[in-house]
Amino acid sequence: MKKEGTFEEMKKRISELEKELAMRRRVEEDLRFSEKRFSSFMDRLPAAVFIKDTESRYVYVNRFYEDVLGVKGVIGKTADQIFPESLSRSMLLDDRKVLSGELRIREEKIEDAEGKERVFETHKFLMGGQKGLPLIGGIALDITERKKAEERLRASEERFRSIVENSHDGIVIIDGNFCLEYANDEICKMMGYGPEELVGTDFRKFLDEESLGYTVERYLKRQRDEEVPPRYEINFVRKNGEEIRVEASISIVSTEMGERRTIAQLLDITERKKAAEEKKKLEAQLRQAQKMEAVGTLAGGVAHDFNNVLQAILGYTQMLLLDRTEDDPVHAKLKRIENSAHRASELTQQLLTFSRKVESELRPLDLNSEVRQVQELLEKTIPKMIDIEMYLQEDLWIVNADPMQMEQVMMNLGVNARDAMPEGGKLVFETENVVLDRQYCAAHLGAKPGKFVLLSISDTGIGMDKDALDHIFEPFYTTKEVGKGTGLGLAMVYGIVKNHDGYIMCYSEPNKGTTFKIYLPVVESQSAKEKVIVEERELRGGGERILLVDDEELLRKMGKEILERFGYRVFTVRDGESAVEAYREREGEIDLVILDLVMPGMGGKRCLEELLCLNHSLKIVIASGYSVNGSTRDVVDAGAKGFIRKPYELTQMLGTVREALDSLPDTGKGENR
Template sequence: MGVHDNQPLAFVDADGQAKGFLIDILEYIGAKEGWRLDYIPGSLTECLERLRRGEIDLAVGIEYSRERNEVYDFTYEDIFSDWGVVYTQEDSDINQIVNLDNKKIAVVHGDIHYHNLRNLAERLKLKCRFVEAYEYDAVLELIALKKVDAGVVNRLHGLAFETNYSISRSPIIFSHTEVYFAVPKKQHRKLIRAIDKHLAPLKSDKSSVYHQALDKWTPTNVKWQLPKWFVGILAAAGVLLLLFLVTGLILRAQVKAKTSELSFINQELLTEIAERKRVEDVLRLTQFSVDNTGDAAFWMGPDAKFIYVNDTACYSLGYAREELLSMTVHDIDPEFPATAWPEHWQEVRRRGSFIVESQHRTREGRAFPVEITVNYLEFEGQEYNCAFARDITERKEAEKEKERMQVQLRQAQKMEAVGTLAGGIAHDFNNLLQAVQGYAQLLLLRKDGDDDGQRELQQIVRAATRGAELTQQLLTFSRKIESELQPIDFNREVENVRLLLERTIPKMIEVEFRLAEDLKMVNADPGQIEQILMNLAVNAKDAMPDGGKLIVETANVILDQDYCKIHLVANPGSYVQLTVTDTGHGIDKMTIEHIFEPFYTTKETGKGTGLGLATVYGIVKSHNGHIVCYSEPDEGTTFKIYLPTIDSTQEARKAEEHLTAPEGGSETILLVDDEEPIRGLGTQILEEFGYTVLTAADGESALQLYSKKQKKIDLVILDLIMPGMGGKLCLLELLKINLEAKVAIASGYSPDGPTREILKNGAKGFISKPYDLRQMLKVIREVLDQN
């Protein structure tokens, strides 16, 4: 609690104890609320500065002003009403405000009465010379020592201590103010509400601690000194009274009537004052409500310049109120050019009130979506637009997430429909081929080796056989052929294919196998697993006509709820992951959407049936598995296949152990990814485990953010493929800024594929995409714990 010397309202005595009218009230409320109160003494200026910086929680006895309301929050209930009083040297002729012209006046630095007197003097064009002190007692002492002509203190302090000095109280009273408790802006609102809760009942109860403290600390015997000019008037009035005594007796009745009239007028004035006080309270409540509403409020005129903005507008955009009041709509709305304003204002006039969506841009240049409620108003012949802007970032992100899920659902439904159609066609087509093949074979049986037409019949049989093979692939895609599932050692099946691949794949393509030693068992058809590997390997070979590298990996993984929220067709659980990566020409996003469809191919006519990946898709689905493809043009391709492990008591126990919460931390991580859903998921995962997360949508903004906050950033998670600069170049620039920077690369490629080079260039770790929560947190912890 900040306390400045403002006796008898609040002060700290010689023993360091806080005392005064306001202290008694605060101690009472603190006891009721269970607070421990520590008092920090200082001058008014020091107290206000500490409050602004948040070094103290509450300041005691602060007069309200609109300027201070920009920086602090005040209790709704005022505690005390006061005025500024001018004191002068004894026998001074200063008895009205204009007498202060060319006078030296002592004031308290930062005092509200000083502020108001200075404004009043400027309006009246008085040339006052102000001498600043830091306490009211110092002001009174300067007057008594005749170092100044006059001084300003608050009424209560003057009444309490004026008899201690050789000074006179002038009849000049001005600057009505109300005293409150104050807290830093938008902080400690609970303190404000708690004080207001107690203060109103205390003021209304005449026997409460409020009135007891008021009687205890406010002066009761005050020496009222009449100015000389008033003594002269009284003397003249006495002479006149003697001269007109008889006239006075005659006019007594008229005086009595006039007194009654004045009493009535005085009562009306009291009523008017009470009504003005009520209106002021309502206006303050309205101002408080508008300033603290959750939506940003902007008032503007026909010229698009801001007339008023509330606290939320300043906070959301990062500007001070004075800065915003010198700006226009076009300065904060990147989608609203100045040339469009005249047409917009006509629409505002015509429609009166409506809702639009746009964007606002912060001081740092970050744009965020807003929903703006426009309201056209006319007041005293002037036109205004009162607009309320609501940040709808979360709503937009939810809509994007919903659309992404709907796209996945439509894709799954499309593949299901295509499978049903393909299965039906294949079944009928297979029957036709059987007839063609059967009759051709019968004719061959009746032919001798040299008969005419035998070669042609053999070609018909071969074509029918090839057609039958294609129909079998279609049936596999549509899952019309039952898989012969059995428990298998997946690594053994991969090893069985190794020799075949080494004979099939050209020597200019390096083939590498990285198989997990403790791979779990799966329930699968060995022949179909071999078909998956061969189809993917053949596709990889065709993508690397000039050579390259093919990597086959196996691993145990757990797909958790977060992964399955992004991949709707996957189910949580324990899986064996088969990863096939090539360094070929890659696939664009448009093509990826169709690669699993039957008969879809990008190869030249005669070089592919378009059923290879469709068959792989069908086999994976028939095994209750999941397949994803990650690729970019000229960056290679990675297929990841997930097959569920065999469910046994031992396997379930291992999975349960794996699902235990991994280790988190408290460091700050910069997450760089151009996909908003990926940034959102990564932020949610990392914050859930205690990390502080900063995000950037591209390499350029990541470098700017790292340059400003590199001392706070402990780790950078950097997406490899991004528009613009890209992950590889961004890593090199980060290491130029800080050679010791800890950077982990995030990619859907294998760490032994296209990412190997960037890992050699200074990255400290590799995080697989899509994010596997445990693998991600394990790598983060390992990189952060490196010396």
């Protein structure tokens, strides 16, 4: 029984053992399979996998680890036996940290088998090992390409950022709620705000009233994807309140989140706009100047020929008049022809002044004293309900001007002002020293930089509109009734000012008033004022005896007074005959003769000749109301020592007298006579 039992038991035991064996084989097989699967999996992993023990000795590395890093036989070694110190030190340090429970991710740069540097993102973690000791597991992912791509992206972003930040255009990004999200340096400079004041602020705050409406409308349309012009101009208000004109180029972009962003590129065109406007103004001024030049040439030509025709009409009329007595019925008609011809001659004279065919006799002049004289004249002719006010600068620079013509200019402007103020008002004369700089001259055609005396004449009258202003200097432009104005007043003023190398401008507003500004160049080598004073001293006489010949009593008296005050002794006679006689009587006592040209009797010219016969070296000065360059020239050339303009004008008269007296006696000319 026992045996039987034993055999049975044995059989059972054997089959149990066989089962167990088979199971173990199966388990072993499974294990082998699992290990094979594990390492084949590990070896195919595109990452370096390693396992270390607590002493940081490698227990396992996969094929990638060995192949890619080019290390073999690492099992049992530590990092410092495989890698350079710089790298291994941090590897070992990291291992310590992993063991102390900190999970580590680190980027490591490791040279691969081919010597190329690769970047790994290494994850380390603790895992269970044998005998209760942990192991350090690690996976190093090769992120070289990702890093490169990131670097490229970063560089490209950097590049774009630097383009935007350093752009000479202002650049802003605006979000979907009118808010500035970004503002570059340039726009901050442009607006005078710091970036912190711009970013986060509603852009509408910076627009002026005019631009606000359409800018917001376009912004909203753009948000709705509607068509809007991409480029337009807007006005911004700077922090200091100044307005600037800006050209905006707008584009719209969508973010990854699908939000819309407005990108505005802004260029400050304030200066450019100003320059363009200035240019337009200058072109208008040029057109105006060319027009005036053309009209001047035309008018001058017509007036010149017309004057000759008038001279003939006048001449023959006067000849006919000689043959008629006043009771002759034709006499009155001829007189009328003569008067009309005179009037026509006046007109042509005015036209000639406009077209600068009349010479200006320029000399150093204190404009203030001319203004005062005109004031006296105007006060007599202008109605009392017009107040004349004067604001004359002290120490006004001396200008180079013709006093008669200046008087004419002021009278014409004064009379116009009177006509513009039928109900009364204010007429203001102002003088001022001004220096025109390049900037001013760049904006005003014909103006030259330098020192000027500015004469302004303003009224508080009816004023003019822009259209009228464009024409006022043209000859025959008048808004006055027939018979009240010929439209030559301002044309003459224009011609005279141009002849003085000056320039004139008119500002006017309907119902407010009008101001004419005249700039006259100052005499070169300033301190001319001093020159005048010095001259005055040099003008004094030293008891020289002068014979003054003039048929007009008033002028005789005045001339005598002036000359005596300046240290001369003066005898006066009223005509040529008495002059010759007086000279004969007092020969040797007379140092100089001042001789009027137009006198009844023998007249100046013959008187000159006779006096020179008596003493060929006698110093004679001619005085005349005509220009020295006209018919007077040959008389002066016939042996006179100088020419004095009439009406007598102090410095000119004294200067000429002094010069003639100081000149050497002219012998050669007289002996040949």
